[in-house]
Amino acid sequence: MTSFEHEHRTSSTERRDPATRDLHARSVAGILDAFGTADLRAVEAVAEARPALTALIEAAEPGFVRGGRLVYLGAGTSGRLGVLDASEAPPTFDVDEGRVVGLIAGGDAALRRSSEASEDDPNGAQAELDGLALTDDDTVVGIAASGRTPYVLGALAHAKSRAPGAVTGLVCCTEIAAPPPGCDHLVELLTGPEVLTGSTRLKAGTATKLVLNAISTALMVRAGRVHENLMVDVRATNAKLRARAIGIVRELTDLDATAAGDLLERAGGSCKVAVAMHHLGLERDAAVAALARVAGRLGDVL
Incomplete structure (x- = not known):
């Protein structure tokens, strides 16, 4: 562990990639070469996590088909990705606005302006979760590249205490010792160090987006909102x-x-x-x- 990594005591997403220590001196083509390699690793990480991802979706399916909700929550990039996926569900699958929900630390204002301090509050999502009146048919998926964001971990524990039968999961981009309290399913995307050290909007964000695509789309397919490979419930709003x-x-x-x-x-x-x-x-x-x-x-x- 380098002195930088020792100081931060952080996950693999915060480690320095030896292959890009010369990033500052690279040409544009050289920078893009680094991103090409990183993007391939993101796809590989998702493939490696497929058994855990399958287990999460299969557990969520019965409740979702009965009318339960899919709730994403995260901070920073992770939260924005969850809100993005949730916002695209109504026009794509003609589901009610509240069927797929995205919660972000700091509220909707954090979608445009960073609210990094909000991620340190383990109780930050409690009011919004209580407002949802969670049921055992709901699925709550926390998203945290580091696997240890207090906002996310606190929210998962709170959700489980409110609806013990709800399915809960954590999507992270590093290896952690065990699922945190309140988490039924752990999906680890081992993307490794970023091209730009610690910037998890990059490779980790790419892998996370791929996983959220799979979760929401698979649940909609299983709920009958797709025929063949056509979005037959599309909402023709434009x-x-x-x-x-x-x-x-x-x-x-x-x-x-x-x-x-x-x-x-x-x-x-x-x-x-x-x-x-x-x-x-x-x-x-x-x-x-x-x-x-x-x-x-x-x-x-x-």
């Missing part, structure tokens, strides 16, 4: 998404663009309803009812 919705209807019905657009209109903008109407010869209300009987799973109704 021209781009309406075009995507028409494309999905065309893909699943073989209609031309005009006919698919008309069908989508009659279906109230729902791709699922439109496809069910077409294949089953139903009007909108009957198609909606048919989908409701199979919990919205288009494959089952077809």
